[in-house]
Amino acid sequence: MTNLNKASDQMLNELLNDDADLDEYGEWTDEALTRATSNKRADGEEEYGQIKLRKPIDMETLCSSKGQILELDQNELDSAELARIATQMAMDDVKENQQNDTDQYINNELKTRIPTRDLFSQRLIDNTQDFDDQLGGMQHLIKTNGDDGTPLNGVPSSEAAGGIWKQIIYDGVGETPPLGSTVRIHYNAYFELNDEPYDSTYIRRRPCEFQLGKFNVLPGLDLAVRTMQKRERAKFIMSSDLLYGEHGCPPRIPPKAWSLFIVELISWIDSTIVEKLNKLKISDDEVTDDFNERIRIVQTLRDMGNDEYAKQNLERAIRYYAKGKQFLIKTKTNDEHQSAQYKELLLKLYLNSAQCYLKLRNYERTIKNSNEALQLDSKSIKALFRISIAYRSMQQFDQARTYLNTAINIEPYNAEIIDEAQRLDRAIEQQKKNEQKLYYRMFNKQ
Numbered sequence: 001m002t003n004l005n006k007a008s009d010q011m012l013n014e015l016l017n018d019d020a021d022l023d024e025y026g027e028w029t030d031e032a033l034t035r036a037t038s039n040k041r042a043d044g045e046e047e048y049g050q051i052k053l054r055k056p057i058d059m060e061t062l063c064s065s066k067g068q069i070l071e072l073d074q075n076e077l078d079s080a081e082l083a084r085i086a087t088q089m090a091m092d093d094v095k096e097n098q099q100n101d102t103d104q105y106i107n108n109e110l111k112t113r114i115p116t117r118d119l120f121s122q123r124l125i126d127n128t129q130d131f132d133d134q135l136g137g138m139q140h141l142i143k144t145n146g147d148d149g150t151p152l153n154g155v156p157s158s159e160a161a162g163g164i165w166k167q168i169i170y171d172g173v174g175e176t177p178p179l180g181s182t183v184r185i186h187y188n189a190y191f192e193l194n195d196e197p198y199d200s201t202y203i204r205r206r207p208c209e210f211q212l213g214k215f216n217v218l219p220g221l222d223l224a225v226r227t228m229q230k231r232e233r234a235k236f237i238m239s240s241d242l243l244y245g246e247h248g249c250p251p252r253i254p255p256k257a258w259s260l261f262i263v264e265l266i267s268w269i270d271s272t273i274v275e276k277l278n279k280l281k282i283s284d285d286e287v288t289d290d291f292n293e294r295i296r297i298v299q300t301l302r303d304m305g306n307d308e309y310a311k312q313n314l315e316r317a318i319r320y321y322a323k324g325k326q327f328l329i330k331t332k333t334n335d336e337h338q339s340a341q342y343k344e345l346l347l348k349l350y351l352n353s354a355q356c357y358l359k360l361r362n363y364e365r366t367i368k369n370s371n372e373a374l375q376l377d378s379k380s381i382k383a384l385f386r387i388s389i390a391y392r393s394m395q396q397f398d399q400a401r402t403y404l405n406t407a408i409n410i411e412p413y414n415a416e417i418i419d420e421a422q423r424l425d426r427a428i429e430q431q432k433k434n435e436q437k438l439y440y441r442m443f444n445k446q
Contacts, residue, residue, distance in 0.1 A: 131192050131237055131258055138165035138237065142223055149219060149241040162239030164224055172229025172265060179213035180272035183225055184307075187263045191254075198252065207266055218243050221261065228265040236261045267310075269303045291338050294331045298324045298345055305352060314356045321353045347376045354386045363390040379410050381417070388420060397428050 143152040146161025177183055184207045189199040201208050210216045212226055220242030228234060240246065240256045248255040305320030328346055333339045354369035370387035373380050384407035391400035404424060407417050 131260070134260075135165050135237060138167045138235070140164075141166050141227055142242075144239060144241055146239050146241055147246075162241050164220055164239075164242065165237045166224070166227065167235045168232065169235060169262070170231070170233040170264075172232025174230050176227060176229055177212055177225070177265075177268035178270055178272070179226075180270070181212050181268045182209065182271045183212055183268040184209045184266045185225060185263055186266060187221070187261050190260045190262075191257060192260070211271070212268075220259075221263070224261065224263060225265060228263065230265055230267060233262070233264040236263060267303075267307065269307055270300050271304070289332075291331065291333065294327065295341060295345065298328045298331075298349075301327065302345070302349060302352065309352070309356065314360055318353055318356045321349050321356070325349045325353075343376055347373055347380065350376070351380070351382045351386075354383065358386050358389060361393070363394050366390040381407055381411055381414065384410075385417060385420065388424070392420075392424050392427055395427070395431065397424065397431070400424055 140157040140160070140163060142164040143155060143157065143160035144150055144162040145152060146163075149162075152160050152163075186201045186207050187199075188197040188202060190197050197203070208217065210222075212222060215222050218238075220236070220238035223242065224234075224236045224238070237258065237260050239258055240248075243259055244253045244257060246256055248257050301320050301324035305317040305324070308314075308317035308320060325346065328342065328349065331342060333342050350369045350373040354366050354373065357363075357365040357369060367387055367390050370383040370390070373383035374387075377383070384403045388400045388404040388407065391397070391403065401424065404417065404421055407414070408421065411417060
């Protein structure tokens with residue numbers, strides 16, 4: 001049974017409304033399946049069998065239309081082509097999520113740099129070259145004896161039989177994740193001289209998430225990710241002693257199998273800070289007086305909130321933002337630079353909270369957090385935009401117009417603000433029509 005992504009709830013609802021023969025998972029009901037398999041036509045053709053079309057179907061239009069769920073016949077496709085399609089679909093999902101996200105502050109943390117071509121064509125795999133030919137242009141990061149994973153430090157690459165080699169495809173940003181961090185990655189894994197991935201998070205359409213240093217994944221993968229920056233995409237070649245070992249995992253994994261991984265580090269969170277904070281049985285202001293350490297803790301709480309926001313766990317995201325606000329408000333500043341850091345981070349927390357409440361349709365809390373943000377920055381476009389939407393949704397159009405006009409004066413060419421102004425005009429016009437109908441009914445009763 002096909003597991004539908006949570007982000008496709010709207011598409012699922014449209015599909016269920018269109019076809020009563022589908023169950024909650026988008027599959028045929030037992031009754032519909034019985035009808036399809038039991039009822040035969042006189043000529044032996046099934047009821048849901050071949051149908052003569054009046055005109056050809058445009059597959060691109062069909063695939064791009066809403067409410068359509070199509071399955072690929074893997075027997076009819078080349079394996080490498082199937083991997084390319086699955087990879088491109090995963091990248092398209094990321095791009096679509098970015099385009100639909102109106103929260104710029106959170107979106108800046110979560111956005112993925114989409115390449116001009118699909119990932120499959122840029123993964124730097126040449127099936128005419130064996131691994132030995134490719135290693136010459138790669139950096140030998142970790143050296144092992146090639147048997148049991150014993151590290152060999154301070155020896156030349158020619159004397160190391162195994163290890164991890166790396167080549168960067170796209171540069172990342174920021175620092176590398178420390179031990180204990182929770183990382184989220186996408187990857188394709190290949191055997192030598194093989195274009196078909198034997199393991200792929202893109203085909204599963206779900207990233208891999210694990211904690212560094214716990215070795216809940218293959219040792220080589222854990223060690224490789226430690227060298228990456230956020231948003232970095234890199235090629236790794238790993239020896240068998242850091243993967244499946246001498247015996248492999250037949251029949252899928254052959255003995256002493258080396259592998260090539262294309263890995264993208266989507267995000268990471270230093271969860272060790274929050275874990276330490278949760279274990280302390282003292283008040284927040286007694287944890288540490290160091291300003292930089294407290295800012296680091298708050299930033300981590302915000303990152304964890306952003307992570308939950310990306311998963312659509314809005315209530316959990318709000319709790320992380322709230323904890324960050326409480327902790328930050330108790331932080332003391334000593335100079336203007338610290339005050340600016342304090343103000344900037346607190347503003348982001350209020351804006352992120354307002355966005356979550358707006359998605360939950362809790363408009364009172366949206367207004368409250370937006371007003372707190374405006375106290376910190378009276379020209380915050382995000383706060384003005386969200387508070388205007390909240391008032392419009394509550395049909396308090398005068399207040400909505402006031403905040404929206406302020407935003408328009410600051411950024412008159414902002415497309416989102418212009419769209420919201422049009423939505424507000426339509427809502428006001430609709431309210432006038434409803435009032436006219438009401439008055440007509442009141443004064444024309446017989």
